[in-house]
Amino acid sequence: MSGWSGPPPTVVDVGEFGLIAELRAALPDAAAESPQVPIGIGDDCAVWTPSPGESVVVTTDSLVEGVHFRTDWTDPASLGHKTLAVNLSDLASMGAVPRLAVVTLGLRGDESVADLRTLYAALGVLAARTGTVIAGGDIVRSPTALVLHVTAIGETVGGRVLTRSGARVGDVVAVSGTIGASGAGLALLGLDPDDPRRQAATADALIDAHLRPEPRLELGALLLRSGATAAMDLSDGLLGDLPKVLAASRVSARVEPGRLPVAAAVRAIFPERWAELAMRGGEDYELLFTAPPAAFATISAEAGRLGVPVTAIGEIVAAAGPPEVLLVDGNGEARPAGSGAFDHFG
Amino acid sequence: MSGWSGPPPTVVDVGEFGLIAELRAALPDAAAESPQVPIGIGDDCAVWTPSPGESVVVTTDSLVEGVHFRTDWTDPASLGHKTLAVNLSDLASMGAVPRLAVVTLGLRGDESVADLRTLYAALGVLAARTGTVIAGGDIVRSPTALVLHVTAIGETVGGRVLTRSGARVGDVVAVSGTIGASGAGLALLGLDPDDPRRQAATADALIDAHLRPEPRLELGALLLRSGATAAMDLSDGLLGDLPKVLAASRVSARVEPGRLPVAAAVRAIFPERWAELAMRGGEDYELLFTAPPAAFATISAEAGRLGVPVTAIGEIVAAAGPPEVLLVDGNGEARPAGSGAFDHFG
Numbered sequence: 001m002s003g004w005s006g007p008p009p010t011v012v013d014v015g016e017f018g019l020i021a022e023l024r025a026a027l028p029d030a031a032a033e034s035p036q037v038p039i040g041i042g043d044d045c046a047v048w049t050p051s052p053g054e055s056v057v058v059t060t061d062s063l064v065e066g067v068h069f070r071t072d073w074t075d076p077a078s079l080g081h082k083t084l085a086v087n088l089s090d091l092a093s094m095g096a097v098p099r100l101a102v103v104t105l106g107l108r109g110d111e112s113v114a115d116l117r118t119l120y121a122a123l124g125v126l127a128a129r130t131g132t133v134i135a136g137g138d139i140v141r142s143p144t145a146l147v148l149h150v151t152a153i154g155e156t157v158g159g160r161v162l163t164r165s166g167a168r169v170g171d172v173v174a175v176s177g178t179i180g181a182s183g184a185g186l187a188l189l190g191l192d193p194d195d196p197r198r199q200a201a202t203a204d205a206l207i208d209a210h211l212r213p214e215p216r217l218e219l220g221a222l223l224l225r226s227g228a229t230a231a232m233d234l235s236d237g238l239l240g241d242l243p244k245v246l247a248a249s250r251v252s253a254r255v256e257p258g259r260l261p262v263a264a265a266v267r268a269i270f271p272e273r274w275a276e277l278a279m280r281g282g283e284d285y286e287l288l289f290t291a292p293p294a295a296f297a298t299i300s301a302e303a304g305r306l307g308v309p310v311t312a313i314g315e316i317v318a319a320a321g322p323p324e325v326l327l328v329d330g331n332g333e334a335r336p337a338g339s340g341a342f343d344h345f346g
Numbered sequence: 347m348s349g350w351s352g353p354p355p356t357v358v359d360v361g362e363f364g365l366i367a368e369l370r371a372a373l374p375d376a377a378a379e380s381p382q383v384p385i386g387i388g389d390d391c392a393v394w395t396p397s398p399g400e401s402v403v404v405t406t407d408s409l410v411e412g413v414h415f416r417t418d419w420t421d422p423a424s425l426g427h428k429t430l431a432v433n434l435s436d437l438a439s440m441g442a443v444p445r446l447a448v449v450t451l452g453l454r455g456d457e458s459v460a461d462l463r464t465l466y467a468a469l470g471v472l473a474a475r476t477g478t479v480i481a482g483g484d485i486v487r488s489p490t491a492l493v494l495h496v497t498a499i500g501e502t503v504g505g506r507v508l509t510r511s512g513a514r515v516g517d518v519v520a521v522s523g524t525i526g527a528s529g530a531g532l533a534l535l536g537l538d539p540d541d542p543r544r545q546a547a548t549a550d551a552l553i554d555a556h557l558r559p560e561p562r563l564e565l566g567a568l569l570l571r572s573g574a575t576a577a578m579d580l581s582d583g584l585l586g587d588l589p590k591v592l593a594a595s596r597v598s599a600r601v602e603p604g605r606l607p608v609a610a611a612v613r614a615i616f617p618e619r620w621a622e623l624a625m626r627g628g629e630d631y632e633l634l635f636t637a638p639p640a641a642f643a644t645i646s647a648e649a650g651r652l653g654v655p656v657t658a659i660g661e662i663v664a665a666a667g668p669p670e671v672l673l674v675d676g677n678g679e680a681r682p683a684g685s686g687a688f689d690h691f692g
Contacts (some may be wrong), residue, residue: 007595036398039507039509042510042581042594043403043440043509043510043511043594044405044436044439044440044510044578044579045403045404045436045437045440045442045500045507046403046404046405047399047401047402047403047404047440047441047502047507048401048402048404049402050396050401050402052398055393055394055395055396056391056393056395056396056402056499057391057392057393057395058391058392058394058446058448058481058482058497058499059390059392059482060390060447060448060450060482060483060484060495060497061484062450062452062484062486062495064452064486064488064489065489066488066489067487067489068486090390090391092389092394093390093391094389094390094391096391100404102404102405102406102497104408104495106408106410106493126666135404136404136405136406137406138406138407138408140408140410140413140414141410141413141492141495142410142413143410143413143491144489144490144491145488145490147452147488147493149406149408149450150494151404151406151448151497152405153402153499154391156393161385161391161393163385163389164388164389165389232389232390233390247386248389293481309377323368
């Protein structure tokens with residue numbers, strides 16, 4: 001699995017400037033150059049000209065070894081993909097179009113240059129596929145842990161973005177794709193390799209969902225143009241993230257756990273934990289959004305054509321007190337869900 | 347000196363979301379809000395509208411404990427200032443105007459929240475003074491080292507930037523302020539506190555030059571509008587950085603060490619090392635630039651009025667072979683300088 005076994009030379013062997021040249025060469029052309037980004041890698045700053053009338057959308061996210069990933073659980077290519085994907089997911093959640101990114105690597109120095117080239121090439125493939133130019137960055141020494149840090153920059157379409165604060169009473173609450181697969185994949189990685197659950201035919205797909213999330217850029221654009229009222233990406237689990245939308249919008253939500261789109265593989269491999277994985281698993285990088293019913297119908301039809309189905313899981317209701325998530329059981333009875341975003345220090 | 351002795355609570359005590367609220371409250375209003383940045387801290391992305399017709403200028407720089415700073419050598423406020431300053435210095439070197447920044451903190455969890463508030467407040471003071479909105483960021487756990495990561499975003503003035511590639515034969519080579527003070531300050535911090543050199547009346551000013559560099563934003567704007575041909579900021583020392591300008595511009599330079607603006611305090615405290623500190627010391631964050639002689643005369647006069655004097659230290663000449671720095675001695679004889687940028691892994 002791990003794939004961190006590249007041959008010499010190491011980073012120390014080639015030095016900082018040698019490594020910059022190697023990484024630049026590892027990028028696909030379409031990720032390294034663009035007429036819209038006339039100045040990129042090699043100067044003090046990158047320069048980019050947004051489309052006239054559009055605003056700039058900025059997000060930043062880091063992956064730290066031992067906190068966000070383990071090198072014995074992921075391979076260089078998957079890590080490179082995910083590093084950019086989690087940032088593009090934030091742009092997707094606002095309906096923005098990615099344009100460029102700057103990447104900082106924090107390295108010990110004993111890493112294989114070949115592994116880092118593999119990491120960067122995979123990051124570059126996702127960049128090229130999404131129209132993102134890797135416009136520079138920084139390489140610094142990091143004493144103990146590999147650190148990957150990205151700032152992704154995009155632009156609005158029609159001058160607007162989706163935020164967390166627009167959910168209104170009566171809106172449908174929905175999610176894209178399935179939820180819980182990433183959490184299930186992470187749980188599988190934590191099992192003994194001989195555990196029969198690791199051997200399930202569908203285990204690799206769940207692990208892949210954890211290691212290589214797909215940013216929902218086309219869906220985000222669809223949500224923006226089709227009248228969604230609020231959106232965010234699911235990084236901290238449904239019960240971690242939905243309360244952020246509710247707080248920003250000052251409303252509550254009724255959610256029917258029976259309607260959650262949970263992959264059959266998650267239910268099959270974790271029959272006693274699937275609901276928890278779906279609601280609190282985190283790192284799905286699917287989009288959570290709200291929309292009036294008519295708009296939701298349009299979105300649902302078009303999302304199917306994009307190959308990214310969306311599922312209604314509940315509705316927005318007026319908040320009687322502080323905004324909260326109400327879980328509705330099969331008898332129609334509602335009880336407040338204990339919220340709980342992932343807290344790095346919790 | 348260190349000042350990292352804030353009272354409880356710690357980061358673990360207040361949690362990730364409690365800390366975000368504390369840090370946001372520590373920012374001056376002018377650093378936290380702006381009509382140009384309608385969406386900042388608290389959503390998935392920041393949104394900013396550049397001035398019509400201008401391009402976006404992006405830079406990113408990290409400070410890692412044990413690599414770029416030591417908590418027994420710097421205090422929280424100085425570290426907050428420097429974290430933003432080194433990024434703004436990159437914008438200054440291209441003649442860009444800063445507009446917003448996103449800040450990522452990598453924390454162990456045992457840090458005092460009061461210390462981090464102090465750090466953030468100082469960062470915010472520099473942000474407010476320079477028109478930079480702190481528009482969000484990220485807080486992650488970092489297993490062993492405190493990490494500060496900033497991406498700063500600015501915009502062009504008149505659609506143009508200064509790059510490293512415009513130096514032409516006959517141009518004056520010049521630097522702003524004095525050089526070597528930061529390297530001398532760092533050397534002083536490494537001495538025993540009882541060392542008589544630490545007791546010199548001017549020692550604190552040199553240490554301050556290392557801990558609290560001032561980004562030369564007004565000077566960068568002046569260089570751009572007054573016909574400078576190339577510029578960069580001095581982070582890796584004159585003999586580390588000037589070769590980057592020469593390589594990008596495909597020219598060589600003759601530099602007269604006798605003309606280097608080295609503070610009297612550096613010469614006095616380090617009589618045997620001052621030239622090395624000035625040429626290889628690094629982290630001066632002054633601007634290195636080239637300009638035709640007539641433009642240099644204009645720049646010199648106006649820079650004096652800004653309170654940031656500039657000094658001609660040599661001239662651009664045709665490269666006989668690979669671009670190189672030629673050091674000219676008192677007899678007019680030139681010899682190639684061994685170059686040497688700071689290499690994180692050298």
